[in-house]
Amino acid sequence: MTAQAARLKGVLSPVLTPFNADYSPAPDRFIKHCRWLIDQGVGLAIFGTNSEANSLSVAEKRSLLETLLEAGVPADRMMPGTGACALPDAIELTRAAVQAGCAGVLMLPPFYYKGVSEEGLYRGFASVIDAVADSRLRIYLYHIPPVSQVPITPSLVARLLKAYPGIIAGMKDSSGDWENTSTMLREFQPQGFDVFAGSETFLLATMRAGGAGCITATGNVNPGPILDLYKHWQDADADARQAALDATRGVFAKFPMIPAMKAAIAWKTGRDEWANLRPPLVELDAQQRQALQAGLDAVGFVMPNAQSLV
């Protein structure tokens, strides 16, 4: 039994999962990538959307988590994604994360059925909490309607917070809708519910509204400058920093984001295997990779110490 980790704040990266050409996970590169991210000062939201986590089996995720722990990657900097369509899967992964001493878990709602009721989603989250039954559990609700198609509404948050104070720890808002993030910040952040923007696009606005930081895809490739804005959001140049982040993200966002980030790492490390993805995602084609590189060069993109990812 480990002690309760401190609350995560700041910038976290939904850690890319490296694959081999046969679609099997590549644990060595996963460890290296996590170490690089920790060195850059960002937290590890392993098993997120950008990690292709729902393309991994529960056994693969547990094995990858074990691999990181054995390699000495610190659990108190981790917020694994543990939500799943099937309750037993969410319970198993959440329990494993808590027992490993992870600082928190990022939990998708069950996402197969659409148009489900608030009561049904409440029961889903409550069942995981009741089954794990561990006071160290800290759940960050994962609101990402563009992908999950199953929103986590303010009234659901209110109900969960009331039933499980302390356990319900915050949210990643990947709605892309600032009005929604703003509502969550206003309604719930004062109760100790830590609102993370779902991308650095809203990092400055989130910090100005009292939020906790951001959990962002591009934290995988551009962590330093994003963390700098988090640290210096009250400085005079904060808006200029935000604009620079937006420019870099804008290049990635011209392409499918996950393949583009992997292509960027493949480019900067000279290791083509970094571009691999598991179906249903596919790698960028040669023309897209060339356009991505040109775009990143134009905004002065660098990945410090990229060779440590090899």
Add this chain to the structure above:
Amino acid sequence: MTAQAARLKGVLSPVLTPFNADYSPAPDRFIKHCRWLIDQGVGLAIFGTNSEANSLSVAEKRSLLETLLEAGVPADRMMPGTGACALPDAIELTRAAVQAGCAGVLMLPPFYYKGVSEEGLYRGFASVIDAVADSRLRIYLYHIPPVSQVPITPSLVARLLKAYPGIIAGMKDSSGDWENTSTMLREFQPQGFDVFAGSETFLLATMRAGGAGCITATGNVNPGPILDLYKHWQDADADARQAALDATRGVFAKFPMIPAMKAAIAWKTGRDEWANLRPPLVELDAQQRQALQAGLDAVGFVMPNAQSLV
């Protein structure tokens, strides 16, 4: 190694999965329901959308399949759903189904990521087929964009059929879009690709267009009359039979379909535990159940030999 089962045709039911109050599966009632369906003459599309299959873990599904086999429920009348977001899950379930001698499998595409490419979906299906590597495999593609949000397009079907003739055996079209079903029937049924309507609403139209039958939710509660239309679609009273089926389905469709079917069985068997669902689905409330019963009485709904489900 079992011999290749004959091609499934006719009416199949996406078998409801009974749960206990603690959300655990109830294998005894599952066996009874499957036997009742077989007695009514319909095939067993276990682990479909209406089975809450994506709310079950892989281990639970394998265990339930084993339970049916041990109880002597015939594998050659089964078409288990084996698609999953994670490739290893789809491979494991598909392999288990083939080794059990199931007549076919009904395969969802990976459904977490939206807007994925045809190439990515092709790689997903191809990876399962290549990994299972068994000539007995018969895959029915599961097109259900209202839920999965990931369509299986005619061009993807054409590519899969060309690469895996014989293995790619057909489709369940739950688009609710007759234009799409019609296209699939015209383009692919002549190649031995068996098109099943996704509900009995389109059963007569599907049979008139040369299709294979239907795989329908209400096959769980109203199997006899649906099978009768399948058998008598060329008779003079076929349109009247279709209208009667539509009336019964229309009552269920006024409510969330899965809870409504379970409520109907709970009513007809007098066993309230039949109404249980696993989150994120929830049971009908008392008022809904009353309205459902009144509606079903009005259309003369009966479940013959319902006591065998107890």
